[in-house]
Amino acid sequence: xxxxxxxxxxxxxxxxxxxxxxxxxxxxxxxxxxxxxxxxxxxxxxxxxxxxxxxxxxxxxxxxxxxxxxxxxxxxxxxxxxxxxxxxxxxxxxxxxxxxxxxxxxxxxxxxxxxxxxxxxxxxxxxxxxxxxxxxxxxxxxxxxxxxxxxxxxxxxxxxxxxxxxxxxxxxxxxxxxxxxxxxxxxxxxxxxxxxxxxxxxxxxxxxxxxxxxxxxxxxxxxxxxxxxxxxxxxxxxxxxxxxxxxxxxxxxxxxxxxxxxxxxxxxxxxxxxxxxxxxxxxxxxxxxxxxxxxxxxxxxxxxxxxxxxxxxxxxxxxxxxxxxxxxxxxxxxxxxxxxxxxxxxxxxxxxxxxxxxxxxxxxxxxxxxxxxxxxxxxxxxxxxxxxxxxxxxxxxxxxxxxxxxxxxxxxx
Amino acid sequence: xxxxxxxxxxxxxxxxxxxxxxxxxxxxxxxxxxxxxxxxxxxxxxxxxxxxxxxxxxxxxxxxxxxxxxxxxxxxxxxxxxxxxxxxxxxxxxxxxxxxxxxxxxxxxxxxxxxxxxxxxxxxxxxxxxxxxxxxxxxxxxxxxxxxxxxxxxxxxxxxxxxxxxxxxxxxxxxxxxxxxxxxxxxxxxxxxxxxxxxxxxxxxxxxxxxxxxxxxxxxxxxxxxxxxxxxxxxxxxxxxxxxxxxxxxxxxxxxxxxxxxxxxxxxxxxxxxxxxxxxxxxxxxxxxxxxxxxxxxxxxxxxxxxxxxxxxxxxxxxxxxxxxxxxxxxxxxxxxxxxxxxxxxxxxxxxxxxxxxxxxxxxxxxxxxxxxxxxxxxxxxxxxxxxxxxxxxxxxxxxxxxxxxxxxxxxxxxxxxxxxxxxxxxxxxxxxxxxxxxxxxxxxxxxxxxxxxxxxxxxxxxxxx
Numbered sequence: 001x002x003x004x005x006x007x008x009x010x011x012x013x014x015x016x017x018x019x020x021x022x023x024x025x026x027x028x029x030x031x032x033x034x035x036x037x038x039x040x041x042x043x044x045x046x047x048x049x050x051x052x053x054x055x056x057x058x059x060x061x062x063x064x065x066x067x068x069x070x071x072x073x074x075x076x077x078x079x080x081x082x083x084x085x086x087x088x089x090x091x092x093x094x095x096x097x098x099x100x101x102x103x104x105x106x107x108x109x110x111x112x113x114x115x116x117x118x119x120x121x122x123x124x125x126x127x128x129x130x131x132x133x134x135x136x137x138x139x140x141x142x143x144x145x146x147x148x149x150x151x152x153x154x155x156x157x158x159x160x161x162x163x164x165x166x167x168x169x170x171x172x173x174x175x176x177x178x179x180x181x182x183x184x185x186x187x188x189x190x191x192x193x194x195x196x197x198x199x200x201x202x203x204x205x206x207x208x209x210x211x212x213x214x215x216x217x218x219x220x221x222x223x224x225x226x227x228x229x230x231x232x233x234x235x236x237x238x239x240x241x242x243x244x245x246x247x248x249x250x251x252x253x254x255x256x257x258x259x260x261x262x263x264x265x266x267x268x269x270x271x272x273x274x275x276x277x278x279x280x281x282x283x284x285x286x287x288x289x290x291x292x293x294x295x296x297x298x299x300x301x302x303x304x305x306x307x308x309x310x311x312x313x314x315x316x317x318x319x320x321x322x323x324x325x326x327x328x329x330x331x332x333x334x335x336x337x338x339x340x341x342x343x344x345x346x347x348x349x350x351x352x353x354x355x356x357x358x359x360x361x362x363x364x365x366x367x368x369x370x371x372x373x374x375x376x377x378x379x380x381x382x383x384x385x386x387x388x389x390x391x392x393x394x395x396x397x398x399x400x401x402x403x404x405x406x407x408x409x410x411x412x413x
Numbered sequence: 414x415x416x417x418x419x420x421x422x423x424x425x426x427x428x429x430x431x432x433x434x435x436x437x438x439x440x441x442x443x444x445x446x447x448x449x450x451x452x453x454x455x456x457x458x459x460x461x462x463x464x465x466x467x468x469x470x471x472x473x474x475x476x477x478x479x480x481x482x483x484x485x486x487x488x489x490x491x492x493x494x495x496x497x498x499x500x501x502x503x504x505x506x507x508x509x510x511x512x513x514x515x516x517x518x519x520x521x522x523x524x525x526x527x528x529x530x531x532x533x534x535x536x537x538x539x540x541x542x543x544x545x546x547x548x549x550x551x552x553x554x555x556x557x558x559x560x561x562x563x564x565x566x567x568x569x570x571x572x573x574x575x576x577x578x579x580x581x582x583x584x585x586x587x588x589x590x591x592x593x594x595x596x597x598x599x600x601x602x603x604x605x606x607x608x609x610x611x612x613x614x615x616x617x618x619x620x621x622x623x624x625x626x627x628x629x630x631x632x633x634x635x636x637x638x639x640x641x642x643x644x645x646x647x648x649x650x651x652x653x654x655x656x657x658x659x660x661x662x663x664x665x666x667x668x669x670x671x672x673x674x675x676x677x678x679x680x681x682x683x684x685x686x687x688x689x690x691x692x693x694x695x696x697x698x699x700x701x702x703x704x705x706x707x708x709x710x711x712x713x714x715x716x717x718x719x720x721x722x723x724x725x726x727x728x729x730x731x732x733x734x735x736x737x738x739x740x741x742x743x744x745x746x747x748x749x750x751x752x753x754x755x756x757x758x759x760x761x762x763x764x765x766x767x768x769x770x771x772x773x774x775x776x777x778x779x780x781x782x783x784x785x786x787x788x789x790x791x792x793x794x795x796x797x798x799x800x801x802x803x804x805x806x807x808x809x810x811x812x813x814x815x816x817x818x819x820x821x822x823x824x825x826x827x828x829x830x831x832x833x834x835x836x837x838x839x840x841x842x843x844x845x846x847x848x849x850x851x852x853x854x855x856x857x858x859x860x861x862x863x864x865x866x867x868x869x870x871x872x873x874x875x876x877x878x879x
Contacts, residue, residue, distance in 0.1 A: 113533040119777035202874040287854030288738040326854035334527040
């Protein structure tokens with residue numbers, strides 16, 4: 001089956017007749033592989049909504065109480081544009097993982113030592129280099145990808161979004177697109193990194209939008225990022241997160257995560273200005289790791305019960321890699337045919353921003369995350385405390401700006 | 414009287430207190446034994462235990478880290494090796510079946526994927542047998558079982574003592590009475606090696622309570638493993654937590670038939686309603702604790718967890734630092750302290766984490782086999798001149814920087830480094846500021862089998878398994 005072109009995807013428009021045409025492009029951008037498959041099959045979008053909420057309802061005029069509405073993250077996974085048979089984006093097939101590479105490197109029954117085999121590979125995993133890979137690495141090809149135009153330009157390596165927007169920056173997709181562990185619906189990272197978002201409190205990212213006069217259109221809102229302290233409210237099955245829960249703010253361990261970003265809502269889609277950086281606490285198997293996204297911005301379709309869309313920006317390469325391998329051992333990576341050694345080289349090769357002041361090598365890679373949120377009531381911080389926390393957040397952003405300008409200067413040199 | 418209003422959590426405002434050395438001191442020296450008003454300062458408390466019948470020649474020592482443990486006549490702690498399910502099979506010992514013998518294993522067992530079995534283990538010329546590290550506790554030919562102490566037949570024809578049917582061993586790395594350098598009862602992650610565990614008599618607690626080993630002490634908990642708390646405003650015979658307060662701080666009630674014994678007593682909350690007290694402190698649980706062994710209630714002013722005994726204090730120059738998930742132990746500059754954990758993939762699951770063991774695993778992870786790179790990436794925490802340890806938990810040892818092994822006596826280039834349980838501790842070069850834990854989980858199996866973990870004093874999300 002050929003890959004679904006934008007025109008093909010448009011054939012699903014009839015099934016979305018309840019949505020305004022102006023919302024459709026943004027909505028389609030938010031759909032990951034399951035969404036695409038379902039759209040192609042003519043299924044209703046609602047079937048692919050997060051376990052959280054019915055986001056298919058149109059964002060009718062809605063003024064939240066006191067002009068503010070909170071959302072808690074329930075789903076998060078790297079945006080991978082997939083066609084059903086992968087022939088379009090991965091014409092050479094999928095990449096090998098540690099098991100396959102071990103078999104190639106150490107064939108037969110010859111006696112070998114732990115030092116020369118296992119420890120050699122673990123060394124390369126934990127002390128990775130950007131040197132040439134001894135194995136072929138299949139980057140995702142094709143013209144299409146989810147993501148946002150991060151630099152405002154249309155470059156030769158940029159993608160086109162499924163709804164036709166050009167200039168999409170998502171080089172991370174090139175690195176991950178042909179690794180089965182990151183592909184839905186059953187890739188090991190696709191499943192378990194996402195599952196941890198709702199199941200572990202450490203990952204409890206929340207946003208609160210304030211100054212909202214109309215959830216469909218408002219040119220001036222503030223988006224504050226917090227971490228929550230409480231379990232998610234679910235239905236009786238325990239699996240479906242439902243709107244209307246409440247969360248306390250983690251202002252102790254999670255204090256450094258708090259920041260505020262200006263944004264606007266157009267036709268029910270929130271778009272924020274870029275934040276210099278966002279730390280997303282994201283552990284998977286028990287190691288307190290995070291992702292560091294530079295020039296991060298949200299693009300989320302809002303409803304009174306949920307939000308869904310993209311978190312996009314430049315992922316710090318070393319942080320990205322360590323977040324993966326610190327949580328997932330070589331065993332886990334093997335289950336997703338993820339060679340950390342080869343992937344790191346690809347990340348460094350494809351990195352496209354934030355040059356290191358000393359070496360000139362890019363340290364960050366354009367990326368996009370599919371994110372889903374459910375409405376939640378956020379217990380407010382005391383005003384004085386909030387002011388103090390936001391002041392500290394602003395200082396961190398200024399420091400990050402300084403660091404970024406240093407990098408740009410180095411890159412120019 | 415405790416106000417229910419002040420009892421409410423305050424969305425973290427209280428959490429804005431900056432934690433520093435004072436916090437570290439509080440974590441380690443918090444009130445383990447609350448003296449009655451007017452009484453002289455108490456000696457550091459140790460955990461009481463149930464006196465169980467023992468065969469001649471055995472005794473109980475109270476380990477500073479592990480609480481009461483059985484010991485042989487020389488005071489050496491006794492260990493068992495419980496069966497553990499690993500990724501590709503089991504290791505450890507079934508009840509009644511000793512599995513540690515004087516045989517040198519030469520190949521991997523393939524118990525942890527993806528690496529196959531049958532690969533040659535490191536440094537075979539120096540590799541010890543299982544019993545060279547874990548001497549079995551042998552029983553005399555005429556020895557008789559006593560209580561839970563039984564006698565097992567070993568395949569080499571000797572007899573071995575067992576407790577609760579688990580064969581008993583000593584550890585060659587234990588030197589002094591109360592040492593538990595060889596193993597620990599601390600909770601560990603599912604993918605850690607099949608480790609050896611100190612064996613001891615039951616803690617002297619009433620039904621409904623248990624005691625768990627943590628990095629800061631032996632914490633008192635309910636039998637559901639929820640932490641127990643005491644309230645500073647209570648007295649030995651009266652709770653100051655009223656009915657409204659008690660909705661959040663749930664009194665631990667004693668049955669009508671309960672009897673005071675040793676450090677345990679009861680107060681009468683109301684007519685006919687008895688509440689347990691330990692060392693003169695009425696006991697509670699915290700309704701908002703989100704999971705077993707959470708200590709989040711201790712953030713509320715006036716409330717603290719209860720320990721049967723505290724661990725020895727870390728070096729005075731060390732600090733405690735806030736991170737994204739809790740507090741870590743840090744050096745004098747605030748940089749996170751890490752410990753190295755390692756168990757090999759042999760049937761014997763031998764340790765590779767002390768300076769006496771092969772360094773092949775550690776050097777591979779920290780520096781690709783290069784000791785110098787290891788010191789750049791994971792510097793030893795150096796002891797300043799004149800600094801001394803506080804017993805066997807924290808000590809200063811001499812390391813040969815070229816090998817990672819213990820230095821020879823008088824070795825000129827030896828490094829004086831801090832060690833926890835005889836294992837050197839490290840900082841991580843990629844931690845840039847206090848509170849960074851960028852090295853946590855480095856190495857195989859999230860740092861559990863050949864890698865490094867941060868020294869957590871408190872974690873609020875991972876149940877003490879970090």
